[in-house]
Amino acid sequence: MSHIQIKNIEKVYPNGYKAIHGISVDIEEGEFIVLVGPSGCGKSTLLRMVAGLETITSGEVSIAGRKVNDLEPSQRDIAMVFQNYALYPHMTVYKNMAYGLKNLKTPRDEIDRRVSEAAKLLELEELMQRKPKQLSGGQRQRVAMGRAIVRKPAAFLFDEPLSNLDAKLRVQMRLVIKNLQTRLGTTTLYVTHDQVEAMTMADRLIILKDGIAEQIGTPMTLYDKPQTRFVAGFIGSPAMNFIDVELTDNGSSIKLGKNKITLSEKLKHTANIVTMGFRPEHIKLDENGPIGLKVLLTENLGAESVIHAALAGTDSPITIRLNKRINAKNGDILKVSVEPKKLHFFDTQTNLRIN
Amino acid sequence: MIENRPVSTFISHAILIAGIAIVIFPIWITIVAASHDAARLLQVPLPLGLGDQFFDNLKYVLGKGVGDSAPLGLMLFNSLIMALMIAFGKIAISLLSAYAIVYFDFRFRMFFFWMIFITLMLPVEVRIIPTYAVVADLGMLDSYWGLTIPLIASATATFMFRQTFLSVPDELLEAARIDGAGPMRFFFDILLPVSRTSIAAMFVILFIYGWNQYLWPLIVTTDKSMVTIVMSIKGMMEALEETPQWDYIMMTSLLAMIPPVIVVILMQKIFVKGLTETEK
Numbered sequence: 287m288s289h290i291q292i293k294n295i296e297k298v299y300p301n302g303y304k305a306i307h308g309i310s311v312d313i314e315e316g317e318f319i320v321l322v323g324p325s326g327c328g329k330s331t332l333l334r335m336v337a338g339l340e341t342i343t344s345g346e347v348s349i350a351g352r353k354v355n356d357l358e359p360s361q362r363d364i365a366m367v368f369q370n371y372a373l374y375p376h377m378t379v380y381k382n383m384a385y386g387l388k389n390l391k392t393p394r395d396e397i398d399r400r401v402s403e404a405a406k407l408l409e410l411e412e413l414m415q416r417k418p419k420q421l422s423g424g425q426r427q428r429v430a431m432g433r434a435i436v437r438k439p440a441a442f443l444f445d446e447p448l449s450n451l452d453a454k455l456r457v458q459m460r461l462v463i464k465n466l467q468t469r470l471g472t473t474t475l476y477v478t479h480d481q482v483e484a485m486t487m488a489d490r491l492i493i494l495k496d497g498i499a500e501q502i503g504t505p506m507t508l509y510d511k512p513q514t515r516f517v518a519g520f521i522g523s524p525a526m527n528f529i530d531v532e533l534t535d536n537g538s539s540i541k542l543g544k545n546k547i548t549l550s551e552k553l554k555h556t557a558n559i560v561t562m563g564f565r566p567e568h569i570k571l572d573e574n575g576p577i578g579l580k581v582l583l584t585e586n587l588g589a590e591s592v593i594h595a596a597l598a599g600t601d602s603p604i605t606i607r608l609n610k611r612i613n614a615k616n617g618d619i620l621k622v623s624v625e626p627k628k629l630h631f632f633d634t635q636t637n638l639r640i641n
Numbered sequence: 642m643i644e645n646r647p648v649s650t651f652i653s654h655a656i657l658i659a660g661i662a663i664v665i666f667p668i669w670i671t672i673v674a675a676s677h678d679a680a681r682l683l684q685v686p687l688p689l690g691l692g693d694q695f696f697d698n699l700k701y702v703l704g705k706g707v708g709d710s711a712p713l714g715l716m717l718f719n720s721l722i723m724a725l726m727i728a729f730g731k732i733a734i735s736l737l738s739a740y741a742i743v744y745f746d747f748r749f750r751m752f753f754f755w756m757i758f759i760t761l762m763l764p765v766e767v768r769i770i771p772t773y774a775v776v777a778d779l780g781m782l783d784s785y786w787g788l789t790i791p792l793i794a795s796a797t798a799t800f801m802f803r804q805t806f807l808s809v810p811d812e813l814l815e816a817a818r819i820d821g822a823g824p825m826r827f828f829f830d831i832l833l834p835v836s837r838t839s840i841a842a843m844f845v846i847l848f849i850y851g852w853n854q855y856l857w858p859l860i861v862t863t864d865k866s867m868v869t870i871v872m873s874i875k876g877m878m879e880a881l882e883e884t885p886q887w888d889y890i891m892m893t894s895l896l897a898m899i900p901p902v903i904v905v906i907l908m909q910k911i912f913v914k915g916l917t918e919t920e921k
Contacts, residue, residue: 339815360821372812376834540863
C-alpha cells in the first residue's frame, strides 16, 4: 500500500486562479520524491497542500493510510523544512528542536534523548546552546532538519531547502540530506527548481508545469524518454536542442536542409512536420556528418567544452557538449552527426512524444 | 559622509552645543529656582546661579507637601500607578487587537481595522463629557480604574504592533503550526518574544504618555488622595490668596521629571532598537 496518496487534487484560489490542476500520485514508503519545475508552476503549493498549510479545493490526500484533508498540519504526522529555515530566533538550537515535542507533551527525558540523537546525527552537539543568529547558513539548515527528524514523522517535506546556500555547501548538503533520508527510511517530498538537485536526489521525479504534472518517473526514465517537449527541455544541462524537421520516405527518414537522416525505427505520424530533439551530449564530431553547424561561441571548461552554434544556413540555435577540448573559432563550420537512437520526436502542436 | 576638516567639525559642534543649550536652559532654571528661597525668586532679575536652599526645599517638599495638597510621596505613587496601568493596559490590548487583525481571517476584519483607525480622531479631550458620564455611572470616579481605563484603548500602539507582526515572516507561523502550536501558544511562545523590542519601545512611549496625563486626572479625581503629581503642580500655582511658592513648585517639577527620565535612560538602547530594527 502506498504511503502518501494524492488523488486528483486541485487548488483554486478565491480569486479564481487555478494553481493545481488535478494531480494524482502514489508514493511508496521510504521513497524520495522530488517536485521540480520552473517558478510559479505550483510545486510549493502542492507541497503546502500536503503539509496542510494550504486548503485542498478538491481531491484527497492521505498519509499513512489516513485521509488528512481536514486535519491541522500538526496532526498530519509530517515535518517540514522551509527555504529560509524558519527557526525561532529567540530560542536556542536545543529549544528549536524540542519545541514540537514539547507541544506534543512528550516527557522531558524522551525529548532530551531524541534531540541529542538528532544532534549527533547532524553534528550539532557543539551548537545546542547557540541562537540561530550565531549560526552559519549550513548550520541553520542542519538545525531545521534536526527539528524535522526529532518528530519521527511519517513524511518529511522540504521546500527548496538548499536555495539559500552557496554552491559548494549546496552540493555537500545534498549528500547529507540524501544519506539521512536513506538511513531513516522516511518518505520524503522535496521541492526544488534546480534540476541537478532533482536528478541526483530523487527516486522519482514529478515535473510540474502550470499546475499540471507533465511526467512522473525515475530520473533515468525522464532523461531517456521524456514524454513531452517541456520535460525534454527541462531535464539535462545544457538543455536539449529542438529543430522542426520534415518526415520523408514514409516516416523512415527525416529531411534536414539538404541532408537526410535515416531513423532507427519507422516513425508514423499524422503531420509531416515534427519537432526533433537531441541532447548536446549526444552529438559527435563527424567529417561526413549530415549536420553542419556554424560556431557562435565556445566555452572550454577543461574536461569538456560546450559549443553554442547555429544550424548552418538558419538561425536555429544548437548547443553541443564534447568531452574534450576543441579549438573552434567563431564562424567555423563543424560537421556533426547524431546517433538515430538518441533522437526524440514531438508533435509540433501538442508537444507530446511520438516515438 | 565622513569628513575630517577642523572648520566643519567646529561648526557642527557649535550647532550641537547651541541646540543643547536651548533644551537645557529651562531645566537649569528649574534647578536654580528649586535652590533658592521663595523671596529671592520674586526679585528682579531672576538668579541664574545655584542658591543654597536646595536640600532644605527638597526636605520640605518631601516631608510636608506644598500648600494644602497631598504629600508628595503619595502623588508620585499615584502617578506611577497610573502611568504603569496605562502603559501595560495599552500594550496588552493593542497586542491582542493587532494579533487579531494580522493573523485571523474573520468577517469585517477591515471594518474593525478602520474602526480602530477612526478612534485616532477621538482622543479623550474630544469625548471628555460622555466618557466622564460613563466613568461616573460605573462608579469609577476617584479610583485608579477611572484614571486609567478610558485612556487604555490605543490605536497608535495597535498600528505599531500590526507593523511589527507583519514583518514577522509567515514561515515562523507555519513552522509553529507544524510544531503543533495553537493560536495562543504561538502568540506567547513565538510572537511575543520575537516582538519584545517593539514592546519595550512602546512601553517607554506609553509610560511617558501616562505620566504626563493632566486633563483627564484633573476631571475624574476630586479626592486629595488620588491626585497625581502633574496635576498637583498646576494646583500649586493657582493657590488662592497667596503668591505661588516657586521654590517648592520647581522642586516638585524636578521630582516629577525623574521617573520618566529613569525609564528612558534604562530602556534607551532597547527603545532605539525597537524603533529601527528591521531584521527579525
